[in-house]
Amino acid sequence: MLDVRRMQVLRAVVTSGSVTAAAANLGYTPSAVSQQVAALEKQAGIALLERVGRGVQPTAAGLLLTKHADTISRFVAEAETELADLQAGRTGRLTIRYFATAGASLVAPALATFRRERPGVQVDLKLADPEDPLPEVMRGRADLAIVVRPPHGFAEGVRLVHLLDDPYRVVLPRGHRLAGKPVVELADLGDEPWVGSELPIGPCFEVVSQACAAAGFSPSFVVQSEDHATAQGFVAAGVGISLIPRLGLQSPHPDVLIREIRRPEPIRAIHAVLREAAPAQSIVRSFVETLRQTAGDHQRDQGTAGQG
Known part of the structure; x- marks a missing residue:
């Protein structure tokens, strides 16, 4: 097998025209170059240089190996450049799993910012199983997942990064008996017919059911829509009331009223989950930081809107 380093030495000799000049350029002694x-x-089994006057010139075999040495040198340089880009997070592939209401308000603006900063990174986005996308991360099928979870109970080997708290709001039909209240007591909804806006299992449903339990009742669902927009439609038609997280109310139905809730206020905590082994300088952590900044901007905007 031909030695690549020796091929580069041959290339230096052919390029400079002499063993002495090549040695000076490489920092070797002429004897070491020879x-x-x-x-x-000896490896090639054929002469590669022939002496001409005080210098040397390549044989046909020497020219052939010099040509390939030049190609190898270019490939190595390209590989080093691409590796440096990958290490710096300028290139690579990022696989993200997210749930629907986090998509428009968090993932979309974060992705737009991330792509402006790192246009060479390929991002694979997929809507996750709303019940639990965590296994996707744990099994290595995703680099990052946006999840709704309490800040405990996660498996070892994953890192949990809090993004924002998303409070629930009560959605009422116009003319409802509680329409005049700016803030509704959760206990006052105990006797109401309820329209479900999410899957009747999983962390989002748990947030609502636990808050209702703390208020002393279990909601009576007359409709399970599993969709925020559809739930608003049922509420607007007077079928019942619904609790919907604030992120799910970016496009409110014109025939419903939205009120804050207290005692207690149901709040779902939204987190990013990544493997603990992700390198500190990786594009995964860079995207998480972009998500955190986007979430902070969103909460500040919501606070300003609430003050207005």
Whole structure:
């Protein structure tokens, strides 16, 4: 097998025109350069240089190996550049799993910012199983997942990054008996017919059911829509009331009223989950930081809107 390093020494000799000049350029002694070329000739089984006057010139075999050495040098340089880009997070592939209401308000603006900063990174986005996308991360099928979870109970080997708290709001039909209240007591909804806006299992449903339990009742669902927009439609038609997280109310139905809730206020905590082994400088952590900034901007905007 031909030695790549010796091929580069041959290339230096052919390019400079002499063993002495090549040695000076490489920082070797002329004797060391001659030994490297001689060893390469032994590997190739054919002469690679021939003496001409005080210098040397390549044989046909020497030209052939010089050409390939030049190609190898270019490939190595390209590989080093691409590796540096990958290490710096300028290139690579990022696989993200997210749930619907986090998509428009968090993931979309974060992705737009991330792509402006790192246009060479390929991002694979997929709507996750709303019940639990965590296994996707744990099994290595996703680099990052946006989840709704309490800040405990996660498996080892994953890192949990809090993004924002998303409070629930009560959605009422116009003319409802509680329409005049700016803030509704959760206990006052105990006797109401309820329209479900989410899957009747999983962390989002648990947030609502636990808050209702703390208020002393279990909601009576007359409709399970599993969709925020559809739930608003049922409420607007007077079928019942619904609790919907604030992120799910970016496009409110014109025939419903939205009120804050207290005692207690149901709040779902939204987190990013990534493997603990993700390198500190990786594009995964860079995207998480972008998500955190986007979430902070969103909460500040919501606070300003609430003050207005």
